[in-house]
Amino acid sequence: MLNGDALPPVDVIIPVWNRPDDIRVCLEAIGRQTYPRELMNVLVVDNGSTDHTPDVVRGFAWATLLSEPAPGSYSARNAGIRHGTAPYVAFTDSDCIPEPDWLEKGIATLLQHPDAGVAGGDIRLFQSGADADPLVADYERLHALNQQRMTSANGCMTANWLSPRAVLEERGGFDSSLKSTADSELANRIGQSRKVVFAPQAVVQHPARGTRAELFQKERRTMGGRWQKYAEVSMGGWKRKLAIELAARMKRLALSDLDLRRKARIAVVDIKVFQVQLQELRRLGKGGEPSRD
Known part of the structure; x- marks a missing residue:
């Protein structure tokens, strides 16, 4: 691990909508992070769930539950940015499972690249469910969830994204009018003046579409x-x-x-x-x- 005295506080922002089982697994993985717990401010932004998702989040005493009624995950992420105060921000999704050293490796990448505005960590697919179609996983591995290819084109997926807070605030956050692709849109804007780098050791597991x-x-x-x-x-x-x-x-x-x-x-x-x-x-x-x- 990096020298603990040199580590910055980080806001970990996770939007969620009607995913009680997924958010439980995600938060359990966040709880296993090697990053010092006292330097992690975990913000789960509920985006209008109609089930018991908020109750699941409340079961994790170290996580803060926020609410954003405006529909859309980018509205929820922006709410997390507004609420947080840490100098660095990390995003993942409620159905993702970060590896234990995800945050440690991601922040290390940003500290090693002070001119970077975005660090996109590796996204690795796993199949869940007995009815999962292996062809769907093959398709997504080839075409969809390739963070290295995304960052090389000044893009990034929010399943595994880290940034200095100041950069996000300067760019005005995500375009919440978009229901999809606002992550690549913001990364493209940031990439006009700051580097977008790949962080291969900062790994998040992401479920492949089952069917x-x-x-x-x-x-x-x-x-x-x-x-x-x-x-x-x-x-x-x-x-x-x-x-x-x-x-x-x-x-x-x-x-x-x-x-x-x-x-x-x-x-x-x-x-x-x-x-x-x-x-x-x-x-x-x-x-x-x-x-x-």
């Missing part, structure tokens, strides 16, 4: 966030962009070390994702609201 239906719903939500973010793009422009992305995914799949049979099956999922994106694009073009979940 294809869950994967496709995630793609609908993400499409809605992108639609909001790039409102100036024409329908034809969107179709070309999605086709180019499909081609890039197919190339990445072809170059992967998976066997031919699995590649063929994942290619089918890739094509279905493309079809789901086009369907959601048409719905949004007719005035539909972006999905929250």
